[in-house]
Amino acid sequence: MAIIVNKEEKRRAIAQSCSELLLENGIDNLTIAQIAQSAGIGKGTVYEYFENKEDIVFEIITLFMIEFERRALEQIQSAASxxxxxxxxxxxxxxxxxxxxxxxxxxxxxxxxxxxxxxxxVEFSLLCREKFAHILGDILELGIAKGEICEASRGLISALMLFGRGVVVDSKVTGIEAKAEIAQFLDTLFELIKIGEVK
Amino acid sequence: MAIIVNKEEKRRAIAQSCSELLLENGIDNLTIAQIAQSAGIGKGTVYEYFENKEDIVFEIITLFMIEFERRALEQIQSAASxxxxxxxxxxxxxxxxxxxxxxxxxxxxxxxxxxxxxxxxVEFSLLCREKFAHILGDILELGIAKGEICEASRGLISALMLFGRGVVVDSKVTGIEAKAEIAQFLDTLFELIKIGEVK
DNA sequence: ATCCTTTTGACTGACTGTCGGTCAATGAAT
DNA sequence: ATTCATTGACCGACAGTCAGTCAAAAGGAT
Known part of the structure; x- marks a missing residue:
């Protein structure tokens, strides 16, 4: 036998070495040759660890989502309602x-x-979906327990995620102001689900 | 002067001639050469009418949205609530x-x-946004006038569109069942906005 | 222990085929 | 003669391949 490398680890290392370039230039403006160069490896070696260029973006997003989830949980704690x-x-x-x-x-x-x-x-996106559904579920459940919002709010988990997806897409596609849209939606929604008034 | 062609018209004609191929194979599996062939013109001529391949998709989507809007208005009429x-x-x-x-x-x-x-x-997508906002606005306004839903529902227009966008994207990205998600959301939402109950 | 042979996985970069996009030449109408 | 439309040969860029190199390890012989 010869050298055995940890494929997973090296895959991550290569992705990270070019993440700066990718973040800065986008996938279409980055060639496999550049990626190989940034990682200090040969062009062919890139294909030992990735199917193609898109697969590299996938790896970076995977890492990004871990960080995102961590940050989300942290931030949420700091909010009261x-x-x-x-x-x-x-x-x-x-x-x-x-x-x-x-x-x-x-x-x-x-x-x-x-x-x-x-x-x-698809599998990865579904996994993220589950994780986020869980986070949203906890938020709503706590709100219900504290009497902030009504029981029916529970049914909104999926819709909130899809709304969020829409905002991510449209902030680019139509250039909407993401945070304003979110604020406006939540204002309206809470007018409907908050407890203490008659419709 | 020589022959003067109606650029708009020819653009549409070229797009339509390859729309079947595009619908069937997707943009990545269609080459400019094929497009030119399907339209019975030279490769270079394609670039007289389109910036690039993506621009052709744009043209087809433009036509598609006109049809979509027409259909939407027609369908909506047939619904009561x-x-x-x-x-x-x-x-x-x-x-x-x-x-x-x-x-x-x-x-x-x-x-x-x-x-x-x-x-x-972006401009086109914003135009669609306005049109759809108008359609949704009419639906909600009528519902309010008929006493089906509460006044606050008015604030949901933008959110409904963003939810819709999310469904379009996620039906591919995570493979969710679009119609079921829509039905579930509307069930929950109407539980909140319908008139005649205390929250 | 030391040497040497063999095996094997990692790595490489020159090469190839494909394709998007360009442009000089040609055609056609006025 | 001029102007607009059209063309396809050509070009450069780039993704992806593959035949070959290299170095570490295993195992056998001494």
Whole structure:
């Protein structure tokens, strides 16, 4: 036998070495040759670890989502009401702090999924969906327990995620102001689901 | 002067001549050479009418949206309640009847917009947004006038569109069942906005 | 232990085929 | 003669391939 490398680890290392370039230039302006160069490996070696260029974006997004989830959970804790929590969660990707470039790469990932989504990508997206559904579920459940919002709010989990997806897409496609849309929606929604008034 | 062709018209004609190929194979599996051939013109001529391949998809989507709007207005009339109207409108793109392939091409258009959206595309998407906002506004307004739903529902227009966008994207990205998601959301939402109960 | 042979996985970059996009030449109408 | 429309040969860029190199490890012989 010869050298055995940890494929997973090296895959991550290669992806990370070019993530700066990818974040800055986008996938279409980055060649495999550049990626190989940035990782200090040969062009052929890239294909030992990735199917193609898109697969590299996928790897970076995977790492990004781990960080995103961590940050989401952290941020949410700092909010008091269910409404604030939702606002933070839905708006997190649009925080300046949360590097706008990551949003751009995430949008590129969605574009890839829309056109040439692989089963792995679908599986990953479903996993994210479950995780986020769980986070949203907790927020709503706590709000219900605290008497902030009505029982029926429980049925909104999926819709909130789809709304969020729409905002991510449309902030690029139509250039809507993401945080304003989120705020406006939550204002209206809470007018409907908050407890203490007659419709 | 020599021959003067109607650029707009020819642009449309070229797009239509290859729309079948595009619908069937997707943009990545269609070459400019094939497009030219299908239109019975030279490769160079394609570039007289289009910036690039993506621009052709844009043209087809433009035509598609006109048809979509027409169909939406027609369908909505046939529904009685606001809820039914919303269900029809949001679900229209997922009707089997309404050729699934069009949805696929629309998703490709969104992907293009996400990665290399031009100012024209943004402008067009905003125009669609306005049109659909108008349709949704009418539906809600009528529902309010008929006493079906509460006044606050007015604030939901934008959110409904963004939810719709999310469904279009996620029906591909995560493979959710579009019509079921729509139905479930509307059920929950109407529980909240319908008139005649205390929250 | 030391040497040497063999095996094998990792790595490489020159090469190839494809394709988007260009442009000089040609055609046609006035 | 001029102007607009059209064309397809050509070009450069780039994704992806593959025949070959290299170095570490295993195992056998001494």
């Amino acid at each position: 269910a409404k604030e929590k939702l606002q933070l969660f839905l708006g997190l990707m649009f925080e300046d702090e949360f590097d706008r470039r990551h949003l751009g790469l995430y949008q590129e990932y969605l574009a890839i999924s829309l056109v040439q989504g692989t089963p792995q990508m | 606001a809820k039914e109207k919303l269900q029809l409108f949001l679900g229209l793109m997922f009707e089997d009847e309404f050729d699934r392939r069009h949805l696929g091409l629309y998703q490709e258009y969104l992907a293009i917009s996400l990665v290399q959206g031009t100012p024209q595309m």
